[in-house]
Amino acid sequence: MYMKAEPDEAWEKLRASRANPPGKASSGTRRRTYAAALEQAEQMFRAAAVVGPATRPLQVFYGLSQAGRAIAAAAVALKGEDWRLEGHGIRASGFDKPFTEIEIRTGPATSRSSFVRLSHLLDSPVWAKDVVRLEDLWDMLSVNLEYPLTDRNRHPALYTDDDSIHGDPHPQLHVPVCDIPDWVIDDGSRRTVDAFFAKYPGLAQHHEYVRRTPHPEGPPDFTRYDHGGGELLVSWLMPHGNAPVEERREHLRGLSRSHGDSRWFLPAIEPTGREPHLLMVWWSVVYTLSMLARYDPAAWAGLISVDGSRHAVPIEGVLKRAIGFLPSLILCIVGEVSDAADSEPVSRSQHPLKQK
Incomplete structure (x- = not known):
């Protein structure tokens, strides 16, 4: 996307x-x-x-x-x-x-x-x-x-949508993380998802994501796309507890990069541990x-x-x-x-x- x-x-x-x-x-x-x-x-x-x-x-x-x-x-x-x-x-x-x-x-x-x-x-x-x-x-x-360019396991830019942030004040930020590649979804384990997210500084700070079962070690509940890949609903704890919509959107802006009105999670440049600006x-x-x-x-x-x-x-x-x-x-x-x-x-x- x-x-x-x-x-x-x-x-x-x-x-x-x-x-x-x-x-x-x-x-x-x-x-x-x-x-x-x-x-x-x-x-x-x-x-x-x-x-x-x-x-x-x-x-x-x-x-x-x-x-x-x-x-x-x-x-x-x-x-x-x-x-x-x-x-x-x-x-x-x-x-x-x-x-x-x-x-x-x-x-x-x-x-x-x-x-x-x-x-x-x-x-x-x-x-x-x-x-x-x-x-x-x-x-x-x-x-x-x-x-x-090759068949390797990729770490692409991951789209998210701040328009999905709405409702009453809440202590957590919840957004979908989109375009997760098939190799992560096919594996489906918490270990693989956590290792994948660890490459993305913004995602590495996440608190939790939706699971298929209520068990703490339950597998992530991905939504698959027909054309390949999929998404996962991810959450972060807000620093000061209950936060209104705009404060949660501001928090997302601090975790991601922008291209116009779109928000993206980017992986880190490995020698630096930091994600680059899209430009x-x-x-x-x-x-x-x-x-x-x-x-x-x-x-x-x-x-x-x-x-x-x-x-x-x-x-x-x-x-x-x-x-x-x-x-x-x-x-x-x-x-x-x-x-x-x-x-x-x-x-x-x-x-x-x-x-x-």
């Missing part, structure tokens, strides 16, 4: 914001950078929409990179010259390895680079010299739920695809050959969906960072910009 993407509406709202830029982009060099970077980002994304996968990752990544500069220009939390971004701050290597095993590293936490500075701004981890595999990040994108997951994946296309075009041509590569259609899909989903995510983040209180990085508990 994932939110409906309306890129034209998102670009329209971003264009409209340039007449009265938000946050710190209201004047001076930051205003000029905000406007110019958004113009370049939109042109790159629109160019990407009319070319094939041979060059599409280049336009998508550089469009995203320029959008990152606009986000930094608007960010209230970035003072002085901290909004100026220098270099990519992320590196992909191991192009001689299988596609899924490509290695991704980031700059150090002290870097002024785009990836590192935006990660700090969005409360997202960097992992410096540690290695994160492309496949691990690939599976964190909800749009890749139906496009696995930085997208950044990592499209950067890696763009570097492969740019620096090893022969290997890239082989990967996107639908007659010879099992990865061709998943790659086509993620690039197509990047064009559709990233504009609304960029719009949402501009709203977040330009409204951030004081000088703190954006918290997961803050409301995203609502899409009307």
